[in-house]
Amino acid sequence: MINIVKVKWGDALVGIVLVSHSKKMADGAKEIIEQVIRGKIKIEVAAGTSDNRLGTDVFLIEEKVMEVFDGDGVLIIPDLGSAVMSAEMAIESLEEPIKSKTQLADSPFFEGAISAAMEASFGKSLEEVKQAAENTRGMKKIA
Amino acid sequence: MAVNSAELIEIINLIAHDIQENKDFLTELDSAIGDADHGINMSKGFKAVNEKISTMGDKDCGSILKTVGMTLVSTVGGASGPLYGTAFMRAGQAVGAKKELDFNDLPIILDAALEGIKMRGKAEKGEKTIIDALEPAVEVLKKSSPVDIKLMEEAVKAAKDGVEYTKGIIAKKGRASYLGERSIGHQDPGATSCYIMLAAVYKAIHDKNN
Numbered sequence: 001m002i003n004i005v006k007v008k009w010g011d012a013l014v015g016i017v018l019v020s021h022s023k024k025m026a027d028g029a030k031e032i033i034e035q036v037i038r039g040k041i042k043i044e045v046a047a048g049t050s051d052n053r054l055g056t057d058v059f060l061i062e063e064k065v066m067e068v069f070d071g072d073g074v075l076i077i078p079d080l081g082s083a084v085m086s087a088e089m090a091i092e093s094l095e096e097p098i099k100s101k102t103q104l105a106d107s108p109f110f111e112g113a114i115s116a117a118m119e120a121s122f123g124k125s126l127e128e129v130k131q132a133a134e135n136t137r138g139m140k141k142i143a
Numbered sequence: 144m145a146v147n148s149a150e151l152i153e154i155i156n157l158i159a160h161d162i163q164e165n166k167d168f169l170t171e172l173d174s175a176i177g178d179a180d181h182g183i184n185m186s187k188g189f190k191a192v193n194e195k196i197s198t199m200g201d202k203d204c205g206s207i208l209k210t211v212g213m214t215l216v217s218t219v220g221g222a223s224g225p226l227y228g229t230a231f232m233r234a235g236q237a238v239g240a241k242k243e244l245d246f247n248d249l250p251i252i253l254d255a256a257l258e259g260i261k262m263r264g265k266a267e268k269g270e271k272t273i274i275d276a277l278e279p280a281v282e283v284l285k286k287s288s289p290v291d292i293k294l295m296e297e298a299v300k301a302a303k304d305g306v307e308y309t310k311g312i313i314a315k316k317g318r319a320s321y322l323g324e325r326s327i328g329h330q331d332p333g334a335t336s337c338y339i340m341l342a343a344v345y346k347a348i349h350d351k352n353n
Contacts, residue, residue: 055184057220059216086216
């Protein structure tokens with residue numbers, strides 16, 4: 001079990017699911033994010049197929065969303081193509097109350113994921129966490 | 144022509160067989176403009192379908208088609224998983240609890256599948272996708288009623304022409320879209336697998352009638 005420490009900025013507990021074709025890529029992203037989040041929020045990976053090929057699996061995404069759901073919502077960060085479609089299908093097949101509190105971020109994968117995770121760790125709402133991810137769309141890395 | 148649940152399973156198994164036969168061809172097409180996994184993904188998906196539906200002979204046609212869709216979305220891996228998965232699930236919804244299908248169910252099934260794919264992929268005809276093969280086939284099937292084997296043959300031909308058409312257009316969806324104009328000259332793997340499936344269904348029904 002992750003020991004969740006609530007911080008003063010907000011009370012929400014938004015979970016994050018990283019959906020990628022590659023388990024290595026998503027695990028790597030999670031590793032970097034965990035370094036700054038340090039267990040404050042639940043973040044899970046739904047990546048690769050059950051027989052270890054590159055790809056996404058609707059049921060695995062559903063399962064991971066349910067795992068990180070703590071009442072305040074879940075943000076899914078997909079990489080591209082089938083990750084987006086599989087995530088949409090997973091949301092459609094979820095049951096309430098999780099379904100209407102699960103959203104998909106339209107953002108760059110890693111930048112979106114780390115910004116969302118930071119925001120979530122401050123106890124921000126699902127909408128704010130999603131916005132944080134999507135604000136990275138035009139982000140400049142070099143001044 | 145009437146197809147009961149057991150025969151529907153046979154038709155789906157024939158689709159699986161033809162996908163298997165064309166596995167390397169589909170992957171080859173996908174390696175030219177995509178991520179070189181379409182054949183492998185489809186073959187994995189339909190192998191799983193094969194096992195899953197083998198004991199469903201006593202179930203209704205809608206449940207069988209829905210099971211095909213559910214299986215594809217969790218085993219294919221690539222974009223064809225949610226796309227064909229949605230197609231089969233929508234087709235299953237469209238036929239409902241029927242235990243027997245006939246020619247006139249064909250446009251209903253394929254129209255539901257087409258709408259499902261369009262919704263899921265947010266795509267239209269002319270973007271170098273499955274739709275370029277499926278939509279022309281659906282249009283043929285919807286143009287006259289009752290549907291017969293001749294019309295079905297014409298629909299499969301329209302799908303084949305649709306595959307040819309994808310050679311001349313730019314990919315707007317999926318990994319191939321990153322190639323832009325460089326995707327011209329290559330036929331779309333998704334349109335091709337769709338044609339293979341339609342041709343398999345035609346073949347199965349044609350053989351059953353003779």
